[in-house]
Ligand code: KG4
């Protein structure tokens with residue numbers, strides 16, 4: 001069973017062909033980072049224009065790479081949110097047009113759920129339930145996953161997502177966009193010189209709040225003259241990263257304790273951070289699943305893969321994102 005996956009929720013134009021939910025025949029990701037770099041973040045109108053320009057050729061490339069003809073595709077899967085509405089509409093329009101022109105079924109996939117599926121698709125998971133934790137540029141969420149069709153949201157961010165905090169700290173330090181990889185690099189060279197803290201939410205222990213942390217860093221930097229020394233930049237990155245990662249470890253431990261589920265699947269761009277993977281592996285007592293790096297960032301293989309399960313279970317509805325704040 002071949003599924004053509006389409007992803008356009010933010011700044012990656014992506015298309016993939018996946019067989020039977022977990023055999024990736026192609027996975028084309030066209031990143032728009034270079035286009036948005038000069039603006040210090042994703043500009044939605046430009047992102048939409050880029051998806052318009054490139055989506056069809058990315059789809060053709062995915063088919064060529066997979067060595068399949070469009071007629072061989074059994075089903076189309078498209079990410080329908082959450083994300084930038086105007087960007088999503090490009091992927092949805094193309095997916096709907098292909099499905100209609102070829103009389104093929106179309107399924108809609110939740111982008112955040114797909115991030116977790118990315119950790120599970122190449123690992124044969126014995127039994128549900130599994131805990132899911134998505135740490136990306138736009139989302140920081142915990143789920144109880146009872147099946148690939150049943151994701152129960154049990155915590156999320158009430159303000160900045162973790163990746164967004166990385167990007168904003170990088171911007172304060174003039175390190176460019178996206179901030180995650182460069183902050184990770186600088187943190188390696190630094191020491192935990194400063195005491196920062198993440199904030200608590202009245203909603204519960206699994207809710208993230210990072211905007212106060214960003215403000216603490218902004219005030220700390222006001223104590224120093226520009227240009228900032230290398231050691232200051234490295235120490236800020238290290239102090240910030242350690243603080244954020246301690247919070248993720250604390251929340252994951254709490255989620256395990258509160259639910260009694262000790263299998264955790266992680267997904268999202270920040271999970272690319274090798275320091276975070278190591279800290280989680282060293283500190284969490286449970287079975288942890290991580291996606292390979294190319295499946296941590298936004299991609300369409302995770303959409304096609306989860307789309308396969310939606311198709312097999314005749315789920316043709318647009319299951320709306322459960323996120324309360326986004
Ligand atoms: O999952 P993703 O590609 O897009 C969203 O769905 O949001 O995540 C992008 C985010 C960006 O904020 C980026 O700075 C962050 O992932 N990121 C990292 C690393 N690589 C990417 N954050 C920390 N360390 C990294 N190595």
Ligand code: ZN
Nearest residue numbers: 115136297298
């Ligand atoms: Zn994403």
